[in-house]
Amino acid sequence: MKRNMRFLLAGLGLSLVIAFFLSPLASSLPDGLEKVLEKLLLGEPVEEGASPASAPLPDYVVPGVKNKWVSTALAGLVGTIVVFAVALLMAKALARKKSSPAGRKSD
Amino acid sequence: MHIPPGYLSSEVAVGTYVVGVGVCTAAVWKANRDLSEKQIPLLGVMAAFVFAAQMLNFPIPGGTSGHFLGALMLAVLLGPLTACLVMAVVLAVQCLGFADGGLDALGANIFNMGVVAGAGCYYVYVFLKRFLPKTRAGFLASAAVAAWFSIVLSSAFCAVELWLSGKLPLGVTLPLMVGIHSVIGLGEAAVTVGVLTVLMEARPDLVRDRLSTRTAAMVAE
Numbered sequence: 001m002k003r004n005m006r007f008l009l010a011g012l013g014l015s016l017v018i019a020f021f022l023s024p025l026a027s028s029l030p031d032g033l034e035k036v037l038e039k040l041l042l043g044e045p046v047e048e049g050a051s052p053a054s055a056p057l058p059d060y061v062v063p064g065v066k067n068k069w070v071s072t073a074l075a076g077l078v079g080t081i082v083v084f085a086v087a088l089l090m091a092k093a094l095a096r097k098k099s100s101p102a103g104r105k106s107d
Numbered sequence: 108m109h110i111p112p113g114y115l116s117s118e119v120a121v122g123t124y125v126v127g128v129g130v131c132t133a134a135v136w137k138a139n140r141d142l143s144e145k146q147i148p149l150l151g152v153m154a155a156f157v158f159a160a161q162m163l164n165f166p167i168p169g170g171t172s173g174h175f176l177g178a179l180m181l182a183v184l185l186g187p188l189t190a191c192l193v194m195a196v197v198l199a200v201q202c203l204g205f206a207d208g209g210l211d212a213l214g215a216n217i218f219n220m221g222v223v224a225g226a227g228c229y230y231v232y233v234f235l236k237r238f239l240p241k242t243r244a245g246f247l248a249s250a251a252v253a254a255w256f257s258i259v260l261s262s263a264f265c266a267v268e269l270w271l272s273g274k275l276p277l278g279v280t281l282p283l284m285v286g287i288h289s290v291i292g293l294g295e296a297a298v299t300v301g302v303l304t305v306l307m308e309a310r311p312d313l314v315r316d317r318l319s320t321r322t323a324a325m326v327a328e
Contacts, residue, residue, distance in 0.1 A: 004148050007310055011152030019159035027164040029172040032287040033108040033265060039283070040275050055206035060162065075205065076162050083158040083200050087193060088151030094138040095147055 012084060019076030023060070024069040108265050108288070109201065109216050112209025116272040123268065124214025130222050131195050134188035146185065149313055153181055154193045156302075158200065165294060173291030175298045178225035179232065179257040183250050183303065184317060187229035194221035219264045224257035231256050243307070246318065247300050254299040255292035262288035 030038060057063070057075045065071040115123075142150075157177035164172040177197075181190035195217045201207040208216045232253035239245035262284040270277035307314050 003310075004145065007313075008148040008152055010309075011148075012155055015152070015155040015159040018156075019162060023159070023162040026162055026174075027166040027172040029164065029166050029170055031108065031164065031172055031174065032262060032284065032291055033110065035169070035171040035287065036266075036275075036280060036283045037111075037114070040279060054210075055202075055204055057204055058206040060205050060207070072162075076159060079162075079200060079204060080155045080159045082204065083197055084151050084155035086200065087154030087196050088147065090192075090196065091138075091142060091147040091150040094135065095142040095144055 015080050015084070016077060019080040020073045023076040024072045108219065108262055108284075109198070109208030110212035110219075110265060110268070112211050114209070114272060114274055115212050115215055115268060119268050119272045120211050120214060122214075123218040127195065127214045127217035127222060130188070130191050130226060131217070134192040137186075137188045138192065141186075142189070145313075146189075150185065150189070150193060153177075153184060154196055157181065157193065158197050160298070161197070161201075167287070167290045167294075169287070171287060173258075173288070173294055176220060176224055176258060176261075176295055177299075178220055178261075179228050179250065179254040179295070180299045180302055182225045182229035183232060183299075184306070184313065186317070187226040190225035190229065191217075191221040194225050215265075215268050219261040219268075223264050224261040228253050228257035228260060247303060250303055251296040251300050254296045255289075258288045258292035258295045259285055 029035075057078065060075045060079070061068065061071040062074045062078075065074060157175075157180075160175040160177060162174070164174045166172050178190060178194050181193050184190075185193065198208060198213060198216050198220060202210055202213050202216070232249050235249035235252055236246065239249055263281060266275070266277060266280040266284040269275045269280055303314065
């Protein structure tokens with residue numbers, strides 16, 4: 001259990017460092033699909049995502065935070081924590097139902 | 108390769124939703140039976156890592172960029188169905204929270220990046236592992252090649268969906284998508300091998316549990 005906790009902290013810590021410190025450095029060039037859509041649909045720029053109102057942090061920026069660097073870093077941090085929490089809760093809910101930990105091997 | 112909103116016909120959107128949700132339902136059913144306590148933190152951490160790593164777009168030649176997907180890595184560590192489920196969580200948060208990928212295309216994105224890249228390409232990995240030497244190098248090579256295929260195949264499915272939606276001609280889109288993504292796939296293979304190598308040092312048990320006993324013994328050496 002202690003080992004699991006250490007792994008959890010190290011893994012989550014690394015992910016948060018990536019999201020906060022490295023994501024602002026990421027290339028802002030269009031990705032493969034965007035590039036193909038741009039090229040074939042006569043250069044009209046690709047509209048990403050749904051209408052801005054529906055997503056709280058559209059395009060990985062925090063609305064209202066002017067500094068692009070800080071904005072992306074914060075959005076990355078929030079997203080990583082949310083994904084971690086959702087996945088962890090889902091795993092807890094799914095694994096709990098089992099009566100004995102011994103037994104079947106996973107696929 | 109998150110498909111933006113408004114590109115898919117309703118038939119393609121609904122069809123891919125049905126398959127995506129179907130596979131995720133099977134994954135929930137399987138996890139309910141098999142997911143061990145030990146895997147709970149692994150699942151959370153890997154999902155967080157995949158989300159964070161997907162933000163790191165790296166430039167590739169031709170004025171475009173790519174990023175790590177992580178589906179095959181998840182499949183190697185968690186199994187094909189659980190990998191698909193984790194990808195669905197990541198994709199849903201990206202779509203709903205960050206407007207990355209359309210809500211109408213979420214089914215297709217789960218299909219391409221979860222079902223095809225994760226669950227499907229897991230079997231490419233299994234197939235290769237059977238024929239390559241049962242060593243650490245053989246294990247990593249199987250994962251690397253399957254990781255490359257995961258990117259290329261999901262980009263091919265993406266092209267097919269845009270074609271079926273009447274948006275783009277397959278003859279033009281398919282070679283472009285596959286061409287760009289065969290380069291991005293090299294990055295995917297490199298990161299996958301990197302993560303697996305680090306995990307084999309840090310937590311060999313987490314990797315070993317997923318391998319057959321014979322391979323595991325060789326990898327542990």
